[in-house]
Amino acid sequence: MPDALPASATRKVPAGTLYRGREGMWSWVAHRVTGVAIFFFLLVHVLDTSLVRISPEAYNDVIATYKNPIMGLGEAGLVAAIVFHAYNGIRIILVDFWSKGPKYQRVMLWVVMGLFVVTMAGFLPRHLMHVFGGE
């Protein structure tokens, strides 16, 4: 009976979990991480917005607890996650449907990062001024 397979062939966890590494894998990891984070925010966001159905006071009381610098930074992180997920999602669509998409997937990730920086440069100063009380 060939029942003595080497341990390496029967372990459940593969020796390396890096797949191919580099831009292709890390953008895939980031897409999953940002997607899950946005999803859990969305569940909470629908629940807190639903307080408008209870009373103006109930909604305003909960929203008031959000108006502090820690939540303001959390909102900035949420927007960053959404912006990356959105632009990288367009990149995924181009890889799937554009005939040259797979060839340029790595270049397109750097375009995604560039557009991400530009978008956040437009959003962050204004949002942080609102949060930290500037004009």
Place this chain on the structure above:
Amino acid sequence: MTTIADPKAPRPPKPRPARLTTRGNTELYGWVFMRASGVVLLVLIFGHLFVNLVAGEGVTAIDFGFVAGKWASPFWQVWDLLMLWLAMIHGTNGVRTIINDYAERDGVRLALKSALYLAFVLVVVLGTLVIFTFDPCPSGSPADLLPSFCTA
């Protein structure tokens, strides 16, 4: 003299899965939906973020009056309803894919997906009801908390 098995001898047949292919094209439609809804969600959510966080006084302006002012208009009701449904289906399908990838035990997978689908139904039903049954001028509430058109 021992006999050595012919290296080209046929292998014993592997046990076949009960079904060779999935029934229908559900996964294909899901794959297409993720891409189509993703493009629409980019527009809806960027617009949502601009109006709520960037325009005017940004996040500091958000209160009951702000939400009531938006939902007094069918335009924002439809916008938010579309955003709710598309984002919840897109997000639930994404998390379903991740559960299928990482939860190896059948029981764990079933439990996680049951919780996911329960959360989906609760949030979509609650959000839809709130958008359609919302009263921007509830009677008995102090006027300074309500949008200005309530007293007009």
